[in-house]
Amino acid sequence: MKAMRVSLPAGFVIATLAAFGANAAEITDTAKVVSASPIIEKVTDISSDCGREPANRPVSRAPEPERSLVGPIVGGIAGAILGKQVGQGNGNVVSTAGGAIAGAVIGDRVGNRAAPPSPAQYADQQCRRVETTRDVVRGYTVVYRYNGRDATTTLPYNPGDRISVGISALPDAR
Numbered sequence: 001m002k003a004m005r006v007s008l009p010a011g012f013v014i015a016t017l018a019a020f021g022a023n024a025a026e027i028t029d030t031a032k033v034v035s036a037s038p039i040i041e042k043v044t045d046i047s048s049d050c051g052r053e054p055a056n057r058p059v060s061r062a063p064e065p066e067r068s069l070v071g072p073i074v075g076g077i078a079g080a081i082l083g084k085q086v087g088q089g090n091g092n093v094v095s096t097a098g099g100a101i102a103g104a105v106i107g108d109r110v111g112n113r114a115a116p117p118s119p120a121q122y123a124d125q126q127c128r129r130v131e132t133t134r135d136v137v138r139g140y141t142v143v144y145r146y147n148g149r150d151a152t153t154t155l156p157y158n159p160g161d162r163i164s165v166g167i168s169a170l171p172d173a174r
Helices: 011-020 070-084 090-111
Strands: 025-053 125-146 147-156 164-165
Touching: 025 147, 125 164, 147 164
Parallel strands: none
Antiparallel strands: 025 125, 025 164, 125 147
C-alpha cells in the first residue's frame, strides 16, 4: 500500500490552529537573570499561653465526708464466711482470716466511694497573649535581560541564573 502525502499551505494550518485556540507560533528561549529579589511578608502568629500558677491565696476545700463503717464490717463478715469454706485445720483458719481482711478492704472501697482526689488546686489561671512574628518568602521579583532589554516578572521560586521566556507572534494593529 502506498502512503499519500498531503501538503497544506502554512497559512491555512496557522489560521486553523489559531481558530481553535492553539498558539502554534509560541517559541521558548532562555534569558540571563539580572537579579532575583525575594518578596518577604511578615506573618504574625497569635497564641495563648495559659500557664497554671499555684494559687496565691488559700483555696477553701469542702470538708471530707465521714467514712461509713457498714461497708468494711459487712465485707469482712462475707469474706470470713467465704474463707471458712476453703481448707482444713490451720489452712481453714488462715483462709478465714484472709477472707475477712480482703472482704473488709473490698467493703470499704464499695461503701466509701468518693471522687478521686483532685490535683493541686489552682485558684487563678493566668493567660497571656503571645505574638510571634516571622518572615515568609512569598515569591521573587525577577529582572531578566533578553535581546538587550530588561524585563521584570514575579515568580513563586528563585529561577537561578537563567530563565525560560516565551516568544510569540502578535498580529499587527493595522
